Amino acid sequence: MDKQESPLLYSSDIRGVLNPEAEPEDLEESLFSLRPGSLSEYVGQAETVETLQIAIAAARKRGESLEHALLHGPPGLGKTTLAHIIAHEMGGRLTLTSGPALEKAGDLVGILTHLGDGDILFIDEIHRLPRAVEEFLYSAMEDFAIDFVFDKGVHARSHRYRLKRFVLVGATTRVGLLSAPLRDRFGIFRSLDFYDDADLVRIVMRSASLLGVPLLREGAETLAKRSRGTPRIANRLLKRVRDYAQVRGDGRIYEDTVSKALTLEGIDTMGLTPLDRRYLQTILSFYNGGPVGIEAIAATLQEESDTLVDVVEPYLLKIGFVIRTSAGRRLGSAAYEHLGFPLPQD
Structure with missing residues (x-):
């Protein structure tokens, strides 16, 4: 049977x-999630956390909703996590969507009309909102109302629908692509930067505790150094190292265990991935160290230019491996040293 x-x-x-x-x-x-549940548990981004703590405490004291907040920075630094925390701290319901998912104004209307007082609407990659949808947000954010137009021509008439006082939290990796009218409607505007090694050690130690993985301090420090200053990457690598420790070791994560596991994953001592190294090698080998335009690099690598700009370049720029100039990208002296090549002679 x-x-x-x-x-x-x-x-x-x-x-x-x-x-x-x-x-x-x-x-x-x-x-369960490795995300912290409150601002008191959140590690790093001290100024942003303090700003949000003050704004949330003041809003709750007045019995009002929080101002709309815009968070920007490279992927994996905690923008979505902060949206979850804001909803938790304010006691509101969180609704998540993204800019590319809202193809027309009707998609946004359906979401907005279901939001209650104090609810949080999180829009990831908000810079990718279609123009028509973005303009629909203006009155919703400022006046908590949306206008409908019925019929056409001489019979056209409009109707204003009042919304509940929701909170919009926008996240973007490319804040320069946001239009000024949308950007100016956010009351809280914070930039998230890469984490230092000390904060990443605290994050991976906490994550290891939640996962029930014995992680030694030396192992945590080695893992932090190879995490590109990004908590999301640190947690992802921790899981891969855990797998390696359970299969090839005694289950505990030592410094040597981290090094062997991440070498197997193609992650070097600076946290560079195979794509990062191909990017650097392309500039060095094909374009003599630069300067070279991003489109030329993308064509050579057969990768999307947006992937290079949003995923690869932020960390390489941060550590000085790549320098942006008006003529294009060129390698910094630290990149030559890391790749084992002599500096070019002027």
Whole structure:
């Protein structure tokens, strides 16, 4: 008898999924998040956290909603996490979407009309909102109202629909692409920067504790140095090192364990990935160290230029491996040293 013929047999097969005690480790892990739940648990970005603490405390003291907030910075630094925390601290319901997902104004209307007082609307990659959708946001953010136009021509008439006092939290990796009218409607405007090694050590130690992984301090420091100053990458690498330690070691994460696991992943001592090194090698080998335009680099690598600008370049610019000039990108002296090539003679 197969499962389709026997509901009882089918129910017994999925009982392990319904019973938490019978779940495998990987499934249990998916039921909780490594994200901090409050600003007091949040590590790093001290100025941004303090700004939000003051703004949230003041809004709650007055019994008002928080001002709209715009968070910008490279991927993986905690913009979405802060949106979750804001919703938790303000006691509102969080609705998440992204700029590319809102293709027309009607998509946004459906979301806005379902928001209650104090609810949080988080729009990731807000700089990619279509123009028509962005303009629809202006009155929603400023007046908490949206205008509908019925019919056309001489029979056209408008109707204003009042919205609840929601809070818009926008996140972007390219704040320069936001239009001035949209940018000016945010009351809180904060930039997130790369984390230092000390903060990343605290983050991976906390994550290891949540995952139940024995992580030694030396291992945490080595992992932090190779995480490109980014918590998301640190947590992702921690899971890969955990796998390596459980299969090739005794389950504990030592400094040597981290080095061997990340070398296997193609992550070098500076946290550079194979794509990062290909990017640097391309500028060095094909364009004599630069300067060269990003489109030329992307064509040579057969990668999208947006991937290079948003994912690869921010960290390389931060550590001085790449320098942007009016003529294009060129390698910094630190990149030559890291790649093992002599500096070019002027």
